[in-house]
Amino acid sequence: MSSSQTKRPLQSLKSRALKGDIRVPGDKSISHRSLMFGGLAIGETKITGLLEGEDVLATAEAMRKLGATVNRDNDGTWHVTGVGVGALREPDSVIDMGNAGTGIRLMAGIVATHPITTFFTGDASLCKRPMGRVADPLAEFGAQFITRERGRPPMAVIGTDEAKPVTYTLPMASAQVKSAVLLAGLNTAGTTTVIEPKPSRDHTERMLRHFGVDVDVSINDDGGRTVSLIGPVEMKAADIVVPTDPSSAAFPLVAALINPESQVTIRDVCLNPLRTGLITTLIEMGGDITITNEREEAGETIGDLVVSGKNRLTGIVVPAERAPSMIDEYPVLAVAAAYAQGETRMCGLEELRVKESDRLAAVAAGLAANGIIHRIEGDDLIVTGGDVPGGGMVETHLDHRIAMSFLVLGLGANDPVAVDDANPIATSFPSFEALMRELGANLAPAGS
Numbered sequence: 015m016s017s018s019q020t021k022r023p024l025q026s027l028k029s030r031a032l033k034g035d036i037r038v039p040g041d042k043s044i045s046h047r048s049l050m051f052g053g054l055a056i057g058e059t060k061i062t063g064l065l066e067g068e069d070v071l072a073t074a075e076a077m078r079k080l081g082a083t084v085n086r087d088n089d090g091t092w093h094v095t096g097v098g099v100g101a102l103r104e105p106d107s108v109i110d111m112g113n114a115g116t117g118i119r120l121m122a123g124i125v126a127t128h129p130i131t132t133f134f135t136g137d138a139s140l141c142k143r144p145m146g147r148v149a150d151p152l153a154e155f156g157a158q159f160i161t162r163e164r165g166r167p168p169m170a171v172i173g174t175d176e177a178k179p180v181t182y183t184l185p186m187a188s189a190q191v192k193s194a195v196l197l198a199g200l201n202t203a204g205t206t207t208v209i210e211p212k213p214s215r216d217h218t219e220r221m222l223r224h225f226g227v228d229v230d231v232s233i234n235d236d237g238g239r240t241v242s243l244i245g246p247v248e249m250k251a252a253d254i255v256v257p258t259d260p261s262s263a264a265f266p267l268v269a270a271l272i273n274p275e276s277q278v279t280i281r282d283v284c285l286n287p288l289r290t291g292l293i294t295t296l297i298e299m300g301g302d303i304t305i306t307n308e309r310e311e312a313g314e315t316i317g318d319l320v321v322s323g324k325n326r327l328t329g330i331v332v333p334a335e336r337a338p339s340m341i342d343e344y345p346v347l348a349v350a351a352a353y354a355q356g357e358t359r360m361c362g363l364e365e366l367r368v369k370e371s372d373r374l375a376a377v378a379a380g381l382a383a384n385g386i387i388h389r390i391e392g393d394d395l396i397v398t399g400g401d402v403p404g405g406g407m408v409e410t411h412l413d414h415r416i417a418m419s420f421l422v423l424g425l426g427a428n429d430p431v432a433v434d435d436a437n438p439i440a441t442s443f444p445s446f447e448a449l450m451r452e453l454g455a456n457l458a459p460a461g462s
């Protein structure tokens with residue numbers, strides 16, 4: 015989304031029970047990777063179910079600028095013809111990654127070990143986010159980075175032709191950093207290794223294998239993982255069926271749970287065990303969620319979620335170890351917690367401070383604006399549930415998940431809940447409003 019676009023305030027009002035059977039768009043993490051890996055592989059990769067949100071479209075354009083051929087059929091199937099690892103072309107203009115942290119950080123890994131110079135920029139939110147977390151390990155391969163102060167984009171990456179393999183221990187749980195290092199390893203002679211103390215989503219590892227790369231994963235004594243690959247690799251085109259995004263399914267899921275009498279089915283959701291922390295948590299809170307039709311597709315587990323609002327949720331302690339498996343879901347979990355009986359403590363949320371917005375601050379401000387009792391203690395957020403007054407205007411700070419979470423909050427609140435700008439929703443879930451209305455959600459334009 016362009017930061018200069020006019021804001022579009024939207025509000026949600028107390029709604030009847032939600033009913034229906036829906037399919038949310040494709041998974042954002044898998045969509046980004048399918049375009050990038052297709053663009054690095056030899057041959058044509060066919061992608062179905064791709065998320066056509068702004069973040070992913072920015073990645074499609076980035077891969078084109080680097081030499082891949084990327085086309086879309088009228089039926090929504092995408093075709094990517096890759097150039098081969100090592101053969102990316104130097105882009106002749108700046109690459110705009112929009113709002114996408116995953117896009118810019120994984121692309122940085124890819125170009126770092128190609129002998130080209132690439133300039134990246136993004137929207138006002140992306141240009142506030144730290145790139146040092148990828149620039150530091152990628153510099154060990156021999157790449158050079160120029161950023162603004164504190165590692166903020168715009169960012170130039172001067173790739174290296176003589177990459178040295180790296181063994182890197184992640185200082186934070188981050189699939190983006192892990193992936194950036196592994197992707198740099200693809201065009202590096204020797205063994206590239208990432209040690210992650212807390213396991214994060216493993217779509218990169220799974221999809222690289224799908225494209226014919228030998229990726230070794232072992233579990234460490236402390237529960238962490240060691241992931242390695244030997245480069246340079248040759249990637250072979252492989253078709254991808256993108257499952258739907260659990261981070262998008264989270265919004266109708268929580269909306270159904272907080273609205274008594276609701277009955278909603280959400281189809282074909284990616285149930286990768288490193289993405290299901292929210293489902294585990296909501297079930298622990300007493301939520302009535304059943305998983306049916308579980309199956310494997312293109313290296314990922316998928317299934318349908320059958321959800322009813324008949325149980326009132328109860329507050330619990332959500333352990334810090336669970337954070338990587340639900341890192342994008344805390345804003346909407348805070349909304350579920352606002353409706354739960356008692357206190358919900360969400361532990362270890364330090365990474366929320368460097369997302370599309372400072373999500374800890376944005377969630378706290380949104381809860382405050384709507385009369386919900388909460389506090390922050392260190393990196394923990396504690397929400398006391400009960401009656402939800404609503405009536406507030408929430409600042410979204412160009413953050414799609416803040417916008418959608420607070421629109422869910424308003425569906426059961428005494429007074430409408432407004433967000434100052436619904437435009438960012440298009441980065442990850444362009445059909446959000448249509449699908450929520452189809453279920454019975456009452457959404458309407460709001461005064462600014």
Ligand code: S3P
Binds near residue numbers: 042043187188341342
């Ligand atoms: C993502 C990893 C996570 C997540 C983001 C997508 C990915 O970020 O928040 O939305 O696709 O690898 P971190 O790696 O910063 O935790």
